[in-house]
Every structure is written in C-alpha cells, then in structure tokens.
Amino acid sequence: MIKTILxxxxxxxSLRGKxxxxxxxxxxxxxINIEGITQAGIPGLIHLTPTLDSxxxxxxxxxxxxxxxxxxxGVPTPALMTRAVHLIKPFSYxxxxxxxxxxxxxxxxxxxxxxxxxxxxxxxxxxNIDAEAIFQKGINFGQxxxxxxxxxxxxxxxxxxxxxxxxxAEALGYDVEDKFSSSFKNVPNSIKSExxxxxxxxxxxxxxxxxxxxxxxxxxxxxxxxxxxxxxxRIKVILAGGTQMAGVxxxxxxxxxxxxxxxxxxxxxxxxxxxxAEDKNSDIKALLEMLDFPINAYFADFDFSxxxxxxxKLYDEGExxxxxxxxxxxxxxxxxxxxxxxxxxxxEAFLG
Amino acid sequence: MIKTILxxxxxxxSLRGKxxxxxxxxxxxxxINIEGITQAGIPGLIHLTPTLDSxxxxxxxxxxxxxxxxxxxGVPTPALMTRAVHLIKPFSYxxxxxxxxxxxxxxxxxxxxxxxxxxxxxxxxxxNIDAEAIFQKGINFGQxxxxxxxxxxxxxxxxxxxxxxxxxAEALGYDVEDKFSSSFKNVPNSIKSExxxxxxxxxxxxxxxxxxxxxxxxxxxxxxxxxxxxxxxRIKVILAGGTQMAGVxxxxxxxxxxxxxxxxxxxxxxxxxxxxAEDKNSDIKALLEMLDFPINAYFADFDFSxxxxxxxKLYDEGExxxxxxxxxxxxxxxxxxxxxxxxxxxxEAFLG
Numbered sequence: 001m002i003k004t005i006l007x008x009x010x011x012x013x014s015l016r017g018k019x020x021x022x023x024x025x026x027x028x029x030x031x032i033n034i035e036g037i038t039q040a041g042i043p044g045l046i047h048l049t050p051t052l053d054s055x056x057x058x059x060x061x062x063x064x065x066x067x068x069x070x071x072x073x074g075v076p077t078p079a080l081m082t083r084a085v086h087l088i089k090p091f092s093y094x095x096x097x098x099x100x101x102x103x104x105x106x107x108x109x110x111x112x113x114x115x116x117x118x119x120x121x122x123x124x125x126x127x128n129i130d131a132e133a134i135f136q137k138g139i140n141f142g143q144x145x146x147x148x149x150x151x152x153x154x155x156x157x158x159x160x161x162x163x164x165x166x167x168x169a170e171a172l173g174y175d176v177e178d179k180f181s182s183s184f185k186n187v188p189n190s191i192k193s194e195x196x197x198x199x200x201x202x203x204x205x206x207x208x209x210x211x212x213x214x215x216x217x218x219x220x221x222x223x224x225x226x227x228x229x230x231x232x233x234r235i236k237v238i239l240a241g242g243t244q245m246a247g248v249x250x251x252x253x254x255x256x257x258x259x260x261x262x263x264x265x266x267x268x269x270x271x272x273x274x275x276x277a278e279d280k281n282s283d284i285k286a287l288l289e290m291l292d293f294p295i296n297a298y299f300a301d302f303d304f305s306x307x308x309x310x311x312x313k314l315y316d317e318g319e320x321x322x323x324x325x326x327x328x329x330x331x332x333x334x335x336x337x338x339x340x341x342x343x344x345x346x347x348e349a350f351l352g
Numbered sequence: 353m354i355k356t357i358l359x360x361x362x363x364x365x366s367l368r369g370k371x372x373x374x375x376x377x378x379x380x381x382x383x384i385n386i387e388g389i390t391q392a393g394i395p396g397l398i399h400l401t402p403t404l405d406s407x408x409x410x411x412x413x414x415x416x417x418x419x420x421x422x423x424x425x426g427v428p429t430p431a432l433m434t435r436a437v438h439l440i441k442p443f444s445y446x447x448x449x450x451x452x453x454x455x456x457x458x459x460x461x462x463x464x465x466x467x468x469x470x471x472x473x474x475x476x477x478x479x480n481i482d483a484e485a486i487f488q489k490g491i492n493f494g495q496x497x498x499x500x501x502x503x504x505x506x507x508x509x510x511x512x513x514x515x516x517x518x519x520x521a522e523a524l525g526y527d528v529e530d531k532f533s534s535s536f537k538n539v540p541n542s543i544k545s546e547x548x549x550x551x552x553x554x555x556x557x558x559x560x561x562x563x564x565x566x567x568x569x570x571x572x573x574x575x576x577x578x579x580x581x582x583x584x585x586r587i588k589v590i591l592a593g594g595t596q597m598a599g600v601x602x603x604x605x606x607x608x609x610x611x612x613x614x615x616x617x618x619x620x621x622x623x624x625x626x627x628x629a630e631d632k633n634s635d636i637k638a639l640l641e642m643l644d645f646p647i648n649a650y651f652a653d654f655d656f657s658x659x660x661x662x663x664x665k666l667y668d669e670g671e672x673x674x675x676x677x678x679x680x681x682x683x684x685x686x687x688x689x690x691x692x693x694x695x696x697x698x699x700e701a702f703l704g
Contacts, residue, residue: 008460009411009412009413010410010411010459010460010461010462011460011461013410013411013412013461013462014410014446014460014461014462016438016439016442016443017371017438017441017442017443017444017445018442018444018445150444335442336442337439337440337441337442
C-alpha cells in the first residue's frame with residue numbers, strides 16, 4: 001500500500017504503530033491575485049483556503065466561511081482526506097504554524113504557533129519577504145521544538161505555492177522545467193511561466209541566496225527549510241506534500257551549499273499522493289534526485305477509483321493532486337492498518 | 353478470543369489498548385545439522401530462518417534469500433501471522449536481539465541489539481556455550497533496558513529450539529517426557545530422543561547448572577532467562593511462544609533454586625497459539641505447573657478453519673504450531689480489536 005519513490009522502505013516501515021504530530025504550515029502569498037494562477041479555493045476568497053483547510057482538519061467544520069474550500073470545478077480540498085484519516089486513526093497532536101495568514105483559524109485547544117510573519121507579496125513584482133529573518137525563525141523553531149509524539153508529519157496549505165516553489169527552484173539554479181506540479185489538470189502554463197519569468201526578472205546579479213528567496217519564494221518554503229535544518233535529524237519528519245515540499249528540500253540543499261554545511265537526512269522523508277507521484281506533467285522524483293543528500297520518498301497507493309462520487313473522480317483525472325498534508329496523512333493511515341475503502345467512505349460522507 | 357491456560361484473565365485484560373514493543377530473539381544452533389531434527393526452514397538453509405523471519409516481520413520482505421522460510425511440506429513460517437497482526441494493528445516498536453546469528457538481518461531503522469554472541473554448537477556433541485557469560489548479558493540487558501512502550505512481547509526464532517529446550521529441561525531434572533512440542537506433526541521422536549540422549553550423555557556428575565546449560569541449551573534459552581531475571585518484574589513481559597518459552601521459565605526456576613533467589617512473576621505471562629495449547633503430543637500446561645512461582649498463561653483462540661488455503665490448513669493439522677512470536681502477536685491483535693478473519697485474510701494475501 002506504500003510505494004517507494006526513492007530510498008528504501010525501511011524508514012516508513014519503522015514508523016508503523018508510532019504516534020505522530022501533524023503540523024500544518026499555513027501561509028498567504030499575494031501571488032494568488034494573478035488571474036488564473038491557482039484554483040486552490042473559491043475565486044475572490046482563495047486567501048481563506050489555508051484558514052479553512054486548517055479549521056476543517058482540526059475540528060471538522062469551517063468557521064471563517066460557510067463552506068469548505070473547493071475549486072471552481074468543484075474539486076474538494078485535499079483537507080478532506082487528511083481529516084478522514086484523522087477520524088479513523090487520529091494523529092496524536094495537530095499543531096498549526098501561522099507563517100503569514102490573513103485570517104487566523106478559529107480553533108481553540110489546538111496549538112497555533114505564531115511567528116509574527118506577514119503574508120508575502122506577489123512574486124511577479126517581488127515577494128518582499130525578509131527571508132533571512134523567516135529562515136532564522138525556522139531554525140530557532142527546529143532547534144527548540146519539543147515533540148510530544150514519535151515523529152512529525154509536516155503538511156502545508158499555501159495557494160499558488162507550486163508557482164512560488166517552481167520560481168524559487170529555478171532562481172536557485174536548478175533545471176526544473178516541467179518538473180513542478182499544479183493543482184490544475186490542464187496546467188495554465190502561459191500564466192504560470194509568465195509569472196515565473198517576471199519573478200526571475202526581478203533578481204539582480206548581486207543578489208545572494210537570501211536576496212533571491214526574498215523576491216521569488218514564499219514564507220512556507222523559507223521557514224520550513226530553516227525548520228528542517230534546525231531539527232537536523234533530531235526528530236523524524238515526514239514532509240507531507242508534493243513538489244512544494246521538494247522545493248523546501250531544494251532550498252535546504254542550496255543553503256547547505258551556500259553555507260558549506262551538512263545535514264543528517266536519515267530521519268527525513270517525503271510522502272506524497274499517487275496523483276503527484278504518477279503525474280505526467282511534473283516529476284517529483286527528478287526534483288528529489290537533484291539533492292546532494294539522500295532522501296527517502298514514498299507515495300500512498302490510494303485513489304478514488306472505487307468511488308462513484310463525481311467530485312472525487314476529478315482527483316483521478318488529475319484535477320488537484322495534493323495539499324494539506326494529504327499524501328503524508330494517507331501514508332500514516334495505511335501504515336496504521338486503515339483500509340483504503342474506509343478512507344474513501346469517510347471522504348464521501350463529508351460530501352454528503 | 354483469549355483463553356486461559358493458567359492463572360487469571362486479568363493480566364492480559366489489563367493490557368488491552370496499551371502499546372507494545374515486539375522483541376524477537378534470534379539464534380542459530382548447529383543442532384539443526386542433525387538430519388531430520390527440524391523442519392523449520394528450507395533444507396540446507398535452515399540457519400537463515402531467524403534472519404528471514406525477522407526481515408519479514410520488520411519490513412515485509414526477505415532480503416537474505418529470495419523466498420520466505422517454509423517447511424519442505426510447504427508450511428509457511430509463523431512469521432506471516434506476526435507480520436499480519438503488525439500490518440493491521442502495529443506494534444509500536446520492533447527490536448531484534450541477535451543472540452548468535454550466522455547472517456545479520458538486513459534492515460535499517462530497526463534496533464538490532466548486538467550482544468557479541470556466537471552461534472552455539474550441536475548439542476549431540478556439546479553446545480559449547482559460555483552459559484554464565486550469556487546469562488550475565490541477559491541480566492545486564494534486563495536491568496538496563498528502557499522500554500518505549502507499556503509492555504514487551506518477547507518472541508523467538510531458533511530452528512531446532514524445541515529439541516534444545518527439551519534437552520535442557522530434562523538435564524535440569526524436570527520430568528518432561530512427551531511434554532515438549534515440535535514443528536512436525538508426526539514428531540520424529542527417535543531422532544529427537546536420540547539427540548537428547550546423546551546431549552545428556554555429555555553431562556558429568558560434577559557439572560553445575562551453568563556447565564549443564566553450556567552443553568545442552570541454546571543462546572536464546574539462556575539469555576532470555578537472564579533477561580527475565582534482570583527485569584525482575586520492572587516491565588510487563590509476554591513470553592510469546594510455546595514450549596521453548598516454557599523452557600526459558602524452567603531455566604529461570606532452576607537458577608532461582610540454585611541461587612536461592614526470588615522473582616516477582618506477577619508482570620510476566622506466556623502467550624501461545626491454540627495449536628500448542630491443544631497439542632496432544634506435548635503439554636505446555638504441565639511444564640508451566642512445574643514452576644515454583646505462579647505464572648499467567650494464555651492462548652489465542654485462532655485457527656485457519658475458515659481458510660481454504662491448503663498451506664494454512666497444515667497448521668490446523670498440526671504441522672508447525674508456533675514461533676516468531678505468533679501466539680503473542682495473535683493475542684496482541686485480539687486484545688486490540690483485530691478480528692480473526694482480518695488476520696486470516698492478510699495471511700492469505702501474503703501467500704497470493
């Protein structure tokens with residue numbers, strides 16, 4: 001039920017039966033305001049998507065709006081899969097990382113880590129992030145975080161995050177053409193590539209690594225790169241996501257090169273969905289193979305082929321593929337004895 | 353679903369819902385080279401059985417050979433039951449005890465405790481074990497072991513281990529005739545009893561307890577006797593096995609008599625399979641009743657009667673009965689809400 005993208009099965013096998021803290025990193029970037037760049041949410045309210053996603057994962061309802069986030073085509077947020085797993089085989093803890101949200105999630109009794117980070121700007125005109133400060137906040141968090149469970153599953157909800165991740169990787173010099181995923185089936189390549197082109201045009205020759213990140217990245221990418229480096233293998237971490245999480249790792253890689261450092265990656269893995277792993281319009285494996293350090297990567301052999309719900313069929317058709325830690329959550333469920341059909345039934349129940 | 357052999361149901365009832373560390377004690381004895389003594393593995397490669405068993409339990413595949421261990425009659429290793437339970441309701445930790453393996457299991461991320469112990473010799477010519485040193489290693493391990501879970505399930509994989517256990521119990525003066533089990537249905541009593549006879553003939557009148565163990569026992573029996581005495585009730589332990597684990601307890605009993613000591617056995621229990629508990633060719637209850645201390649003992653009311661797979665039917669017919677902690681694993685599954693049919697389906701799935 002778990003398939004290997006890179007590395008060996010042993011890492012994920014060793015996590016069977018262990019308790020997990022599910023952490024959701026949430027951020028807004030004004031890149032979403034570029035017409036047609038993302039479908040991760042309700043038009044005009046896409047900035048609410050991370051807030052709604054995190055509310056739904058935590059408490060099973062959305063509070064900052066009357067409906068869960070879905071695309072204009074009616075694809076429901078991947079948060080449904082994460083919540084479904086949590087209902088069947090709960091995470092021991094859910095913690096939220098506010099990495100620059102416009103609207104704070106309305107949940108009590110759940111830890112919301114507040115780092116005093118502002119939403120980032122649109123990358124076509126420059127994201128205007130204090131990248132060094134955000135990175136340092138990630139480092140500090142990683143160095144000091146006390147985990148109540150045996151490992152962390154780190155997800156994200158950042159609309160238009162694949163665009164910022166793709167721009168970042170390209171700006172850092174990686175050859176990533178056609179390797180980053182999208183929430184669209186028919187990827188609006190012209191809008192996306194034009195945005196990335198504009199973003200890259202803001203970079204000056206004299207810009208160092210952090211100056212580049214300040215212009216083209218997003219808070220989630222930068223903070224989590226710091227978080228991972230701050231942890232330095234002290235706690236086992238599953239990066240629960242697709243090419244955005246690969247983008248985090250590429251930043252880590254560049255920082256290690258830039259600073260001449262090393263990192264213990266043996267306690268780190270990436271877990272994503274089948275839709276990302278088998279996506280013909282992106283190549284997560286190729287992205288991970290660009291890293292100088294070894295990385296275990298897996299995907300959950302889960303799809304909606306046995307479901308009759310039309311909105312879920314859209315996943316299998318390539319509309320929406322990952323997000324809100326869905327891939328990692330599915331892997332967590334599967335290594336803890338949850339059956340694929342149980343998850344499908346629960347997701348269907350959410351949709352009524 | 354759990355039946356009592358000795359003691360009260362309360363001990364095992366109190367473990368419902370608690371997290372377990374599954375420990376697998378692995379050892380080779382050259383006793384396997386006696387023609388016809390064991391069917392626990394592939395002829396000529398029986399020494400690999402503990403290695404393959406532990407690989408399969410940990411990661412679901414065998415790495416030191418292309419196939420899982422099975423008997424010449426096609427009875428698959430009981431490791432299938434242990435792994436099946438682990439997939440449905442995972443143990444929190446799996447740890448391996450290398451008590452003298454010829455080939456180290458190829459698994460990463462799983463703790464393999466290495467005690468620098470060599471495989472033991474064939475008991476017909478003298479096992480040539482430094483019993484006092486092995487026992488002391490067990491004591492030290494028991495005194496210092498930090499358990500990450502709430503109890504330990506201690507299994508074993510030692511081919512021809514019922515022969516060494518039976519020889520040991522007899523050598524220590526217990527009346528064990530026809531009380532020890534075998535992996536065979538039609539027990540090759542002549543070979544087995546001749547081997548035991550030869551083993552006992554090596555014992556001299558002046559041999560003390562440890563000198564006797566050095567000649568007729570195996571590393572698993574001696575180490576685990578030390579382990580249990582070292583723990584002295586500090587952590588709850590389920591001895592997951594049949595008459596071999598009864599043999600461990602008989603050694604504990606003899607050592608207590610020999611040294612004039614006492615042990616708190618209230619946190620100790622033995623859990624085995626129905627095939628052992630109801631075996632007409634052995635008598636585990638009688639063995640346990642020889643102990644000077646009280647012991648709780650249970651068996652999992654589990655069989656393959658509802659399966660149509662011919663290889664599994666052989667278990668119900670008395671070929672292979674226990675091993676690789678199967679009895680304890682089944683009990684663990686059953687006290688955690690796993691249904692008999694789920695386990696059967698999973699085992700069938702392994703066999704294809």
